[in-house]
Amino acid sequence: MKRKKDEVSTGRKSLQYRGNKCLNCNQPLDVSDVYCPYCSQLNSKKQLSAKDFFAEFLSSILVYDSRLRNTLKDLLFRPGVISKNYVKGQRLKYANPFRFFLSVSIIYFLMEGFIGYINPSEKDNQLGLNVKPANEASIDSLFANQPPEIFTPDSRGDTLKAKQLGIPLYYSEKSLDTLSFFENYSKRSSLYMSYYFRTKTENPVVALDSLNHSNRFKNRWLYSRSITWYKIISNPNAFINYITSKIPFFIFFFTPFYALFFWLFYSRKKFTYMEHVIFLFHIFSFIFLTMLIFRIPEVIVGT
Incomplete structure (x- = not known):
């Protein structure tokens, strides 16, 4: 019993980080409430850290439920609001940014491969293959x-x-x-x-x-x-296709460096490095989701 009490009093569950209102659903809470009885989110006002971010990612990796609908809706029509709400504490409402970006990227890769399969001419025009130059x-x-x-x-x-x-x-x-x-x-x-x-x-x-x-x-x-x-x-078109196919890799691996640049550039603002990472994951997810939507007609028509 004493050990459980000590665990509750440390980390994000500490009394000093608890509030009188749920940040996710605005349900009134008491400081004795470790979790919100309405939506089950942790009652914590602690600023998001890398450890907290990846802990939430691991805990939500197998479940999307209604968060997928909320994420898609706000990401497509209010891309700036989703980052703001997530940083403020509405984290059970949305999918984990890193996980969602990873999912969208994988779907995009699969679709690109499928388009290359049904349209061999596009695949053969990739840079590095022995194609006859147009000019x-x-x-x-x-x-x-x-x-x-x-x-x-x-x-x-x-x-x-x-x-x-x-x-x-x-x-x-x-x-x-x-x-x-x-x-x-x-x-x-x-x-x-x-x-x-x-x-x-x-x-x-x-x-x-x-x-x-x-x-x-x-x-x-x-x-x-x-x-x-x-x-x-x-064959400049092949070069463009080649670069386009590599964009997800560049974005994925260079996101931490982009976030570091934003963090240094906006050093006077009260935003943590991880909050910049979240914002960039949302922006890049929006870009890939848009590209994915525009590629769907090619799969349907097959041209």
Whole structure:
């Protein structure tokens, strides 16, 4: 009995945090009430902390009930109010922000995968696949009409190598090493992009061997980046689709950093770091929910 009394007197259940009114349903309470007899919410005015937030998340992970309806209604039509109410204490009325964001993200991923399944052309246009560029002729013209270059003393050999490889220009490793960093990077990228366009060689090791360039990590990395840049230029729609598919990952993993920025920017306001996290989860949930709604017609129509 004594142990139970000690547990009640510490943490969020402490007497010092109790109020005379339920923050969730406004039911009048007595300071002796640990929970609201009407809605069962904990009688506590303690400011939300990370520990409290994740404790509520774990306790509500298996149950949505009416909170889903309230969350959807306020999130779609009053996105600012839901964060305000949740921070003020109306937490049983709404779904846990982190859990809801996670659920919406998972549904969005599943729908994207389903759309890619019923519409293979959209899936095949993702960056990194071997698709035929829409503006290949313009890319060919771009590489074929390279401006005259000022070559090093090894220029004759470079010209012969370019003809041998079927590319408009060639720079040997020796000639590139004599250039400044930025000029070296620029000409090396142009060479690698031009070589990939002519040969479609994806393997950096094979490409560098054909170009007689050293098989160093820097060269392999730059060749791979040149392929990526070529695909962006030749098929910008694929790049947009690729970036769009990665947005949920960026938002999910960078939310703590966004919240830290808001917390520092509004440091004079009496908002905790976790309250900024809650606000951002609600905003991002609203964005994904909107994107999800706009994608539903594609699933129904199948185009």
